[in-house]
Amino acid sequence: MRASLDPRAPRAPRRRAAVAALGAVLAAAALASGCGIRTTSVPVDAGAAPSRVPCKLPSADVTTRSPDSVAAPVYLVCASQLVTVDRPVPAGASGSGALGAARALLDQVRQSPPESERRAGFSTAVPAGLRVEPSRAGDPAGTLRLSSQPEDLSEVALAQLVCTYAENEALVTQGSVVLGGPGEYPARGYLCTSQTKARPQDGTTPDVLDLD
Structure with missing residues (x-):
């Protein structure tokens, strides 16, 4: 039997189907609106979740010290500046001489910050394999x-180390931290200034003193 082409033929079933489809669309839109969600065909990047205030450690997150350790200030990088955090060092480190204190502080400043410090924005640029050795014959005192x-x-790693050592009186000679390397170059004195802390990435900091 041939389908009817008469325009007067009843269209009720077709209309009912269209109305039902439209109702389903409206219902879905109402549900989305009720949940406070605006529909969109474009992916939306809302950005990272808000983090805690940078460079501030809640007291509960301060690194726990053992009874045989003391707190020592160590400079880490936060918000492009140098900021101190208290780290535990062996209580006898200061009494073991300048080299013992220098090694204990280096252990802390090169250490990857724990999760609590990372969440607050702290990091370190000091290489994990860096070591400190005693002075040589002919080096200036305190090298x-x-x-x-x-x-x-x-620049940042050197500023971190110099400022960390500058907080310890045993590692300061005539107002500077005297550092040398493994080669034959003479040791030089390094200063930790307010500019060093504010702009550690600046190639002109820390200030350098040529020693006689």
């Missing part, structure tokens, strides 16, 4: 020899 030439470290 510490690094396993890398100080000038071969990044």
Whole structure:
């Protein structure tokens, strides 16, 4: 039997189907609106979730010290500046001389920050393999020899180390931290200034003193 082409033929079933489809679309839109979600055909990047205030560690997140350790300030990088955090060092480190104190502080400043510090924005640029050795014959008093030439470290790493050592009186000679490298270059004195802390990435910091 041939389908009817008469325009007067009843169209009720077709209309009912269209109405039902439209109702389903409207219902879906209403559900989305009720959930507070605006429909969109374009992916939306809302950005990262808000983080805690950078460079501030809640007291509960401060690194726990053992009874045989003391807190020592260590400079880390946060918000493009140098900021101190308290790290535990062996209580006898200061009494073991300048080299013992330097090694204990280097262990902390080169250490990857724990999760609590990373969440607050802290990081370190000091190489994990960096070591500190005793001075050589003919070095100025108070010299510490690094396993890398100080000038071969990044500006930030050198600033971190100098400012960390400058907080310890045993590692300061005539107002500066005296550092040398593994080569034959003479040791030099490095200063930790307010500019060093504010702009550690600046190639002119820390200030350098040529020693006699």
